[in-house]
Amino acid sequence: MQLLNTLLIGITAGSIYSLMAIAFVLVWRSTRVVNFAQAGMALLSTYFGYEAVSRLGSFWIALPVAMIGGAIFAALVELILMRLLVKHASSGPIAGVAPIIATLGLLGVIKSVVTMIWGGQDLRIVAPISNNGFTINGETLVFSPLKLLVLVVVMVLLIMLSILFQKTNLGLALRASAHAPEIARLSGVRVDAVRTLGWALAGAAGAVAGLFQTVNGNGNFSPDSIEFSLLLVSGFIAAVIGGLDSLLGAVLGGLFLGISISFVLMYVSSGLFFIAPFVILLIVLFVRPQGIIGVKAGRRA
Amino acid sequence: MHKSKKQSTHLPLFILVGVVLFILSNFIEELRVSQGTTIAVYVIAISSIILLTGYSGQVSLGHGALMAIGAYAAAVLRLEFNLPIILCFVAAVLAAAIGGLLLGMAAARLSGPYLAGTTLALAIGLPSLANQFPILGGEQGREFKVGPPDFEPEVVAAAEPLTFFGNVLSILDKLQTTLATGAWPGASPMSTYKWWFWIAALAALISMWTVRNILNSAYGRSWRAGRGNEVAAQLAGINTARSKVLAFTISAGIAGLAGALLAMSIGTVSPSAFPLALSFSLLTGAVLAGITTLGxxxxxxxxxxAIPEIADVVAHRLGSSESVTTNLPGLIVSGLLILTVLFVPNGPVEQHRARKAKHEAAHSSTKK
Structure with a gap:
């Protein structure tokens, strides 16, 4: 029973990491930038969601509001910040680190502005359904209706995303611009617009990750909650495990990470919560540097 | 082959700066002295980032964690074995350098965003280890007290206040008295803050001097070569992997020293002294400095x-609410970081130099 519990908790947490990893992969594929501000965007979207819940009273309205808000914000970031960055800081010794530094700066800006607007105290988003565990044969599982809901919503989003990428012309344009931007441009794809769209999709995915991370925890969140740093690191690690270039890899990476962390916490020590992702990342980088589904190009970005 | 002439190590300049700082420290108020200590700590930590990122081209968001390693090493040795302070600082450098060696071996296989993400995971994960080992003291941490030596400074009350334009002989005379008694006639009395500043400033000067000369040595050149074009550097006979690991190790050691000094100025070592924000502000400082400009x-x-002070003044002037006041420094730091990367990506000093060179080139071509 303990084994099943550990596995289910791991899968739920892992599915949230998967969403965050997908956000990283979408941005990486469209602009070759690892967006360290992703956690800040998720935080901002969670506040959008909080506003929607407290005004309109429904989590089910808040979810799309947060997604749309997150998408618009991410698109603006790409349109303004990233394009300026490509124009100004693409040569000299700074070129390699400029995107990293710029997105970190953005993370700081978002965090300060959010704290100025909403204050630093804990706010609360109430989960739409119960987080009390299911009872089977008189034994109470840790797995709850809420966790099941998180899992279902994430799976539905993943299926929608894969339909978008595999079955639509837009998805084809997204894939073409990621793999061969010049050829895509020559074939009439508006690569710049597609890049912005990639960021917007990432913003929406991050918004869902932020909201679910909050309700899957204790429902409280603040600009300083460690949850968002954890989301940043776990999402990044999940994306790297999956090879950083593959959406399927991101999903598998997230689930792998979630389940591994859950097992480490249960069977080794619960104090290893923050160091476990780092160790798992190092092991993956040494054992399988190209990621689970990566091309054999090594880690040269 | 072009034989480079032996470069000056600029030792006299560093000694002169040290003497000036020492004299100044006796005549400024305690708050400024303690800010001076913080500046010295940042100088050391940021120069470690410049060595690593600016020269060897590796990004680390985990230098806060390396500073923590140094700080914990110093504090634990001080408390458990009562080692002399200077040995604690040496141990801080060594401990962090070993941490950097291990991290660097992993880092040599990574680049750009992968390395940034890995070190980010370390920065978030490592401080939490303090709760795993009782010797590290959990959330409260361990204390790290560094007080001035036990002498009662004989303050000569009758001495006339010193002006900066006072003649050199009298300054030398007083310096002699100071060296003999530990107190400058007419100076502010000895305090813990001043003692800390002296230690931090001396450490900053020594590490700046060391970093400067390493960067101007064959190592510095091989790092730059590897950053510019890794394949070309390898063809020129440079073992780029080993040179990256070396850069990481040295940089970590310097960061460890900064960490121990930071702990000294706080009085304790705890996980909360080394938040992720610390790693970020170091990177900000390095970018503001110009990532390749040690000076x-x-x-x-x-x-x-200065930013927290400036932000304070601005917030008061605008009469803004408390939440704005407390978050303005963070906003300014992050905003500056973005603006610098966008508009003076290689730092203000480098930008000025490049513009000047361009201007001169244009000037000389029109002359012809």
Whole structure:
């Protein structure tokens, strides 16, 4: 029973990491930038969601509001910040680190502005359904209706995303611009617009990750909650495990990470919560540097 | 082959700066002295980032964690074995350098965003280890007390106040008295803050001097070569993997020293002293300084220390609410980081130099 519990908790947490990893992969594929501000965007979207819940009273309205808000914000970031960055800081010794530094700066800006607007105290988003565990044969599982809901919503989003990428012309344009931007441009794809769209999709995915991370925890969140740093690191690690270039890899990476962390916490020590992702990342980088589904190009970005 | 002439190590300049700082420290108020300590800590930490990122081209968001390693090493040795302070600082450098060696071996296989993400995971994960080992003291941490030596400074009350234009002979005379008794006639009395500043400033000067000369040595050149074009550097016979690991190790050791000094100025070592924000502000300081300009670290450090004060003044002037006041420094630091990367990506000093060179080139071509 303990084994099943550990596995289910791991899968739920892992599915949230998967969403965050997908956000990283979408941005990486469209602009070759690892967006360290992703956690800040998720935080901002969670506040959008909080506003929607407290005004309109429904989590089910808040979810799309947060997604749309997150998408618009991410698109603006790409349109303004990233394009300026490509124009100004693409040569000299700074070129390699400029995107990293710029997105970190953005993370700081978002965090300060959010704290100025909403204050630093804990706010609360109430989960739409119960987080009390299911009872089977008189034994109470840790797995709850809420966790099941998180899992279902994430799976539905993943299926929608894969339909978008595999079955639509837009998805084809997204894939073409990621793999061969010049050829895509020559074939009439508006690569710049597609890049912005990639960021917007990432913003929406991050918004869902932020909201679910909050309700899957204790429902409280603040600009300083460690949850968002954890989301940043776990999402990044999940994306790297999956090879950083593959959406399927991101999903598998997230689930792998979630389940591994859950097992480490249960069977080794619960104090290893923050160091476990780092160790798992190092092991993956040494054992399988190209990621689970990566091309054999090594880690040269 | 072009034989480079032996470069000067600029030792006299560093000694002169040290003497000036020492004299100044006796005549400024305690708050400024303690800010001076913070500046010195930042100078050391940022120069470690410049060595690593600017020269060897590796990004680390985990230098806060390396500083923590140094700080914990110093504090634990001090408390458990009562080692002399100077040995504690040496141990801080060594412990962090070993941590950097291990991290660097992993890092040599990574680049750009992968390395940034890995070190980010370390920065978030490592401080939490303090709760795993009782010797590290959990959330409260361990204390790290460094007080001035036990002498009663004989303050000569009758001495006339010193003006900066006072003649050199009298200064030398007083310096002699100071060296003999530990107190400058007419100076502010000895305090813990001043003692800390002396230690931090001396450490900053020594590490700046060391970093400067390493960067101008064959190592510095091989790092730059590897950053510019890894394949070309390998063809020129440079073992780029080993040179990256070396850069990481040295940089980590310097960061460890900064960490121990930071702990000294706080009085304790705890996980909360080394948050992720610390790693970020170091990177900000390095970018503001100009990521390849060692001299700029002083600008970067002063800005980092000055921003909270400036923000305070601005917030009061605008009469804004408390939540704005407390978050304005963070906003300014992050905003500056973005603006610098966008508009003066290689730092203000480098930008000025490039513009000047361009101007001169244009000038000389029109002359012809």
């Amino acid at each position: 700029g670290v002083i600008i970067g450090s002063v800005i980092l220390v």
